[in-house]
Amino acid sequence: MPGISRRTYEISVQDHRLQYLSLSARHGSMRAAADYLGVAASSISRQIKLLERALSIDLVEKGSYKVQLTEAGQLLIEYYERRVVEHQELLARLAELRSTRTSTIRIVVAQGLLAVRFLKAFSTVSTKYPDINIEMKAADGDEAERLVLNDGAQLGLLFDTAQDVRLKLLATSRQPFSLFMSEKHPLAREEAIWPVQISGERLVLPDAGSRLLEIIHSVFTERGLPLNIVMKSPSIQVILDSVAQGMGVTMLPSILGHPAAAIGGIVERPILSDELSDIRLHLVSRAGRRMTPAALALQNALVREMHRLDEEQSAQPPARG
Structure with missing residues (x-):
């Protein structure tokens, strides 16, 4: 505006x-x-006076032995301390981005998932971030969830995880159980199998501690059906x-056995059980966890693969029994 002099006041956070x-x-x-800084008190007093002169406003109340900030002084300090925090966060974020060149992504997966289609997602991220190390650990149940919750793994691919508010569900896919058997087995002639038909069969199942074994035991125990387990293996x-x-x-679950059945020698049949037809594969992380760009890329690749899996399963009606 004409007749009014304007003055620009420069403030640097440094x-x-x-x-x-x-x-x-x-x-x-x-x-x-x-005393805290190891400088002369007169130096601090002089610099604060120079700052007041530069800004043309009092920052400290006059006549008080203890430093009392004026309203302008309080505003200035709030600005300064906010900018210091932002500056520190920026430096930490930049350091985090630099560290992605040599960082490690840890993922815990349910038994058997290491050898199936999720390897494509790992390969894609490894190609994009060639200096990233991807560590995969096979674990189930409580052990797997503890690894995710205690930051032993950034991501988890697990069957039927507990509904823990500390776990963030990123994607889910229905993965019903199937019965797998030799193509020469008498049950191979059936289109679908009832649990009561399985009860008398010789069973080869995942070992103790496996979430899959827990699910099978629970379903058959509720129905009063015994299990004839002849071998367990991790x-x-x-x-x-x-x-x-x-x-x-x-x-x-079909995702584990289907690749072998597709090769030949083994056949797959749906199991007529509501409980075994509604098993879910979950992609989880710890709620509130901050992901590096590489870990986020892997997460997104796995989410896309989970969505494709779910679309495939949705096209197939669940077995009921």
């Missing part, structure tokens, strides 16, 4: 005078601030090889 003012207010006096491949050799039959 201005040491702002630090002097902030510390004087925090410690109660300029001398205490000087390896899904060993289980399927044993089935192919005629040692027995096995119950697994």
